[in-house]
Amino acid sequence: MANLKALYNDLQKSFNSNDLKKCGTLLSQLKIGLIEAGLLIPQGDPSLDDLIVARDILEIGAIWSIRTRDVPSFDRYFSQLQTFYTDYSSLLPPSKREYPIRSLNLVRLLTQNRIADxxxxxxxLPLPADAIADNxxxxxxxxxxxxxxxxxxSKVWNAREEAPVEEYKFFVDSLMGTIRNEIASCEEAAYENLPLKDATTLLFFNNQSEALTFAKQRGWQVDLSNSTIVFAKKGEENMEIPKEKLITASLAYARELEQIV
Structure with missing residues (x-):
């Protein structure tokens, strides 16, 4: 535990100075140390101080994962924290990082369109329903x-600047990527062309350069002389209706109904 706490102190310093590379190295060493000490998934009767240190290490790991844009790593850290947030909630003092991390997990579920989850x-959540609005x-x-x-x-986009923690912006940016593609699909179906300025606004881009890059990815044509985006129209698909098969199936269905009656 002495070596573990020394590494933990180094982790805190690196995390506070936002040295992400060193944090990653220390977290790898600390997770091995937590496993050896039986604290990654607490076993036996660990001391309160050891549990607090283990929880803090995992919380730093969860936030570090978002800062390094590693969502699978965040999932693992969040899963490991559940033991501390649930099984040991009555023993451990409240953590100031618990609800920021819980909320990041909620936003992550939204970005993955996992609405039921x-x-x-x-x-x-260990919160009464009427307390959610106050948190x-x-x-x-x-x-x-x-x-x-x-x-x-537009409210989703504006909420990016109102996020209670900086790490939210990573997930909201990811969410906006999905939203932009939905808006783009609607634009393709509704318009033949749009002024570049209007397309930039509708797609929530900060400048026309970002809109042009997006237009290229979507395969849109750009008329720079008129500052207009021309949407690529998909050819209408000609579908041959199998009339004889449909008639035969309908007659067979009618005969079966007659037999039943």
């Missing part, structure tokens, strides 16, 4: 989910 996770970390993803269901994408 979002609601299940929300209902399992800035939990109310933020709840509002995001409502705005997504309403199609109020």
């Amino acid at each position: 979002f609601h299940t996770t929300l209902e399992s 800035p970390y939990i109310s933020h993803p709840v509002n995001l989910e409502r705005w997504l269901m309403e199609g109020s994408y």
Whole structure:
């Protein structure tokens, strides 16, 4: 434990200085240390101080994962933290990082369009329903989910700057990527062309250069002389209707009904 706590102190310093590379190295060493000490999944009768250190290491790991844009790593850290947040919640003092991390997990579920899991996770929080609105970390993803269901994408975009923790922006940016593709599909179906300026606004880009890059990815034609985006129209598919098969099937169905009656 002495070596583990020394590495833990180094991790705190690296995390506070945002040295992500060193944090990654220390976290790998510390997870091995937690396994050897029986603290990654607590066993036996560990001391309160050891549990607090283990929880803090995993919480730093969860936030580090988001800062390094490693969502699978965040999933693993969050899963490991559940033991501390549930089984040992009555023994451990509250953690100031618990609800920011819980809320990041909720936003992650939204970005993956796992709406059912979002609601299940929300209902399992150790918070009464009337306290959710008062918790800035939990109310933020709840509002995001409502705005997504309403199609109020501008509110989702504006919420990026109102996020209670910086790490939210990574997930909201990912969410906006999905939203942009949905909006783009609607534009292709509704318009033959759009002014570049309007397309930039509708797609929530900060400048026309970003819109041009997106247009290229979608295969749109850009008329720079007129500052217009021309949407590529897909040819109408000609589908031959199998009339004889449909008639035969309908007659057979009618005969079976007559026999039943």
